[in-house]
Amino acid sequence: MVTEIASALGRILVTRPAGDASDRLCAALKMDGYEVFSQPLLVLKRLPQLPVAQCQMLLHLDLYQHVIFISSNAVHFGMALIEDHWPQLPVGLNWYAIGAATAARLEHFGIEAVTPGSVMTSEGLLALSLLQNVRDQRVLIVKGQGGRETLAQELTRRGALVEELPCYCRSLPEMPAGELAANVTQWGIDVIMITSGEGLSNLQVLLSPAETTKLKRIGLIVPSQRVAHMAQIAGFDQIVTAENASDLAMLRALKEWRRGTGE
Structure with a gap:
């Protein structure tokens, strides 16, 4: 039946x-x-080894004002890297998640993230009040390899110092x-x-x-x-x-x- x-x-x-x-x-x-x-x-896979420059981003996580996760997969792979360098997370950072599922995954790490509500896109994040006046502020975007550049480009245009941390790669299934x-x-x-x-x-x-x-x-x-x-x-x-x-x-x-x- x-x-x-x-x-x-x-x-x-x-x-x-x-x-x-x-x-x-x-x-x-x-x-x-x-x-x-x-x-x-x-098909999602963790990147085998991060370049030295991206390892430096993790080591200096406490120097960023904003850390943005653009998917729940970015949390899965990115937080594993962050915890390798920061057994105790730095304080004073603004954390962001592109949607509710991503935010829920961050909650498992004790992180309360800001989300754009139902507009779960780069454009939704860019509309957040905390990301309007970001001149000379450091922003880290945790993401997969490749993908859209809208978020980084617009935050850079607003004067932010943007860096991206690709922590996994996506490939076509065989x-x-x-x-x-x-x-x-x-x-x-x-x-x-x-x-x-x-x-x-x-x-x-x-x-x-x-x-x-x-x-x-x-x-x-x-x-x-x-x-x-x-x-x-x-x-x-x-x-x-x-x-x-x-x-x-x-x-x-x-x-x-x-x-x-x-x-």
Whole structure:
């Protein structure tokens, strides 16, 4: 009976990197009665060795006024590095998290972080009052390798002394050509949940143009207007834009998709 109900509600593909965040979203979807499949579109790995300059950033953490974590993964990998250098965290720093999940992860380290609320983006962080007048103040951005430079560029424009600490790398999962499209078809996926622009880019890499055309009618839930625009350019036309990449926002967007399909 549970399987029949789940099939009626829809089959959902979760594409978050493997780990706690993916497990929580999958569990929440199953609780709501969906049939859930997982295929990470990003593989995360700790960087094997930090350059000397970045080790110096960690050694002098107490000299920064602002420390920003741009994802819960940045907390996972970054705090491991910070604790190696600071068994007791320095005081007097302003800590920031891009969203509630990132802030919750920082709480495990005794850190109360400022968040931008529902706007879980670089733009949301840049709107925070504490980051408006930052001239000559030192800012450390803890992040993954690569990614958007909007936050660092704008804070630099405001006069801040910005440094970035990449603490993990993201890579494309190893899959034979055609495997992802075959799985999506075999599983009867109704909706693919995308939680980042890089995840969408990897989806495009793993699908051939012909496969993308074949699957473009599948529902696509994305975390922002920026990623929605990317999806439109890629050829998808059943796109629902969530308020952000959180579990709650993704679940709300899924309900919107169901209303749109008349289910």
